[in-house]
Amino acid sequence: MKIIYHGHSCVEVTLDNKMVLIFDPFITGNPQTDIDLNHHVDYIFVSHGHAHHVGDMVALSKKFNAPIIAIEELAHFAEVQGATTHPMNLGGSSTLPFGFVKVMHAQHSSSIEINGQPQYAGDACGFLVKADNKTIYFAGDTSNFGDMELFGKAFNIDVALLPIGGRYTMGPSEAAICARRLQASKVIPIHYNTYPEIQQDPKKFATLLPEGTVQILNSGEYFDVQ
Secondary structure, eight states, X not given: OEEEEOSTTOEEXXXXXXXXXXXXXXXXTOTTOOOOTTSOOSEEEOOXXXXXXXXXXXHHHHHHTOOEEEEHHXXXXXXXXXXXXXXXXXXXXXXXXXXXXXXXXXXXXXXXXXXXXXXXXXXXXEEEEEETTEEEEEOOSOOXXXXXXXXXXXXXXXXXXXXXXXXXXXXXXXXXXXXHHHTOSEEEEESOSSSGGGOOOHHHHHTTSOTTOBOOOOTTOEEEOO
16 A cells, blocks of 8 residues: 655545545645646545536546545535536445445544635544555644544554644644554644645654654655554
8 A cells, every 4th residue: 555645635545456545635736736637536535615626526426437435415516517426424434345434533624615705614534544454544624633542442544644734724833742542653744835835844844753754755655554
């Protein structure tokens, strides 16, 4: 399994069988991205309705017939536009061809702008994915909250993808607390440095956790999960 960072919160997981999972597919307009809409995907995970996370979900779903895994209301929004969807909800789980997925609680808002007005898009969430005998936790946009300790006790998390940007999500210090609660073997920071208001130094974040825990990826770089 390889985890490839495509900027902001857009993360790709390429499985050993070459199946491609993509999370929060913000490609068009993403100043950090290294891919375009010809990049093949098999499944699309969307954590919430904000534009820099929904991104190109509908276009990619239509192009590759890739199901969008998202909260019920957000999946419905995509389905109305012709996308293929696999709606879920908080605490729910599914077994799919790539493996197991569970929808995890996140503390964040979620809306889609329609005709210039924000419209409710269901709850924000994270995802826990088990595939290739590994467990990946994509936190989405969230603050640090106490139940993450329960996540760490319930699941043997190999890699946690955590936002560190601050202002709209938890910042580095909160993310470090979160990582310890999760007991994650490795942590990859996401959702930072895309825009001036979420500037952070990932190297400073890395110093808040035991040496070797944090894997910093620039856009297009990958981490091989062993």
